[in-house]
Amino acid sequence: MLSSLQAFYGVYDGHGGRAAVDFVSDHLGKNVVAAVLATTTEEALEAEPSSWSTTDAVSAAIRAAYLATDSELVKQGLRGGSCAATALVKDGDIYVANLGDCRAVMCRDGVATAVTSDHTAAREDERSRIESSGGYVSCGSNGVWRVQDCLAVSRAFGDADLKRWVISEPEIRRLPLTAGCEFLVLASDGLWNKVSNQEAVDAVSRSSAGRDSTGCCKELVDMARCRGSRDDITVMVVDLKRFMI
Template sequence: MCVCVCPQDQEEQAFFAVFDGHGGVDAAIYAANQLHVNLVHQESFSQDPGEALCRAFKLTDERFVKKASREHLRCGTTGVVTFLRGRTLHVAWLGDSQVMLVRRGQAVELMKPHKPDREDEKQRIEALGGCVIWFGTWRVNGSLSVSRAIGDSEHKPYICGDADHSIFPLDGSEDYLILACDGFWDTVNPDEAVRVVSDHLQENAGDTTMVAHKLVASARDAGSSDNITVIVVFLRDPRCPQPTSTEEEEEEGVVEEEPGHPPLPSTTVLSLWLLQL
C-alpha cells in the first residue's frame, strides 16, 4: 500500500493494491515494491493515470520476466490496483484479485476478473495457440486458473501482462472499497461482504479497526483454504450520517458551495489482514 499526497495546488492522490502470488512469493513481492514506482515514472501519469497504470503493469511484468530468467524463477502474481485522484477512482487489474465498491450500503461491481472461462479470454488464448482445459477448474493449458498475470514467463503469451482499466467518478455517496484476492472472493459474495462490514460497524459503534480481520474470518469460516488478503478503504467516516442525494438537497433548498463538484472523499486504509493457511 502506498499513499501519495500532491502539493497544495494539486489534487490529493492515494494508491492501494493487492498482489496474490502463485508458484512462490517472488513475483508478488516484486510487484508490491515496484508497480507504484513504475506508475509515477510514466510520462502520462499527470494527465492520464489510466494509461499510466496499464503501462506500469506492463513494465512491471516485462522487468520481472527478465529477473525471473536471470534467477530461474517460475512464479507469477495477480494484482488489483485502485488509484484515487481527486474525485476520480481508477481501477486496473490482472488476474482474479478484485476490488468492489460499496455505495449507500449497496455493492457495485467495478471489474470482471481475468479467468480462462471468460469467453473473451478463452478466445484470446486459443487464437495464440493455447487451450483452456477443465482440471478441477478451468485452466490455461491445463495449468493456471488465471489468464493474465505478472510473471509466469513459461506460460507467455497465453498468460499475458496486459492490464484492464476502468474509471469511476465519485460523488460523495461512496462508503468504502474492498480489495481482496481470490481466497476471499471465492467463498464470500459481494452482498455477504457488505453484510459482514455492516454488522461489524453496528456492533462496534462505527469502529473500523478490525473490519478486514472480520472479513478474513468470514472467508475462512466459509471454507476458504487459500491465502486470504483483504484491504478495506473507507471513503467517508462510517460514524457520520449518510450524505443526502443531490435531489434531496435540492428539495430541501440546500445550495452547494461548488455546484456539480462533490466534496473530496477522506481516503484511508483502515485495516489490512493477511492469513496464510
C-alpha cells in the same frame, strides 16, 4: 500517497512461490505513481488540456506501469506469477485496475458493485483470446478451467513460460467519487471464493462503526475461513469518503 486527496492501494496474490508477488508488491505501486506523476507534469506543460485527454493519459500511465512491472519481473528470471487489484485515487476519480482473480468491490449507498472482472480461463472472451493465439484451455474434473492445463488465471504478472497466453494487460476503469461512494474492498480470490460481493459489503458496513479498517478486514478473513477457505486471503478496505472534495 500522492497528496492528501490522492493515494494508491493494491492487493496482490502470488502463485508458484513468493518471489513474483514480493517483486510486484515492491515495484508496482512505485511504477504507477512515477508514471502518473510524469503524465501530470507533461499535461501541465500543455496549454488547456481537456479533461478527457488527462483521463486517458492517467489510464495509459497505469497500463504502462503494469506492463513495465511485468517486463522487469520477467527479466529477473523469477518463478511463478502474481495477480493484482489496485486503486488509484486522483482528482476526485478512482482508477481501478486488475490482473487475474483479485477483485475490487465498491459500496455505493450500501449496494455492492464489482468494479473489476476476474481474468480466469472460464471467461469466454479470455478462452477465445488464448485459443486465437495458439493456446488451449481445458476444464478438469473439478470444474476449474486452466490455461495449457496449468493455470486458472488468464492474466497475471510473471508466469514467463506461459507469457504468450497469460498476458499482463490490465483492465482499467475510471469512476467518479460521488456522495454515495462509501468504501472499496480489495481482496484476493481466497475471500471471493467463499464470500459474495454483497456479503462482504454488508459485513464491513455492520462492523465499521467503532472499528478501524483492520478490524473489518479481519472479520472478512474469519468469515471466509469459517466457510472453508484454505487459500491465501488478503483483504484491504479503503474509506472513500475521506477523498470527497
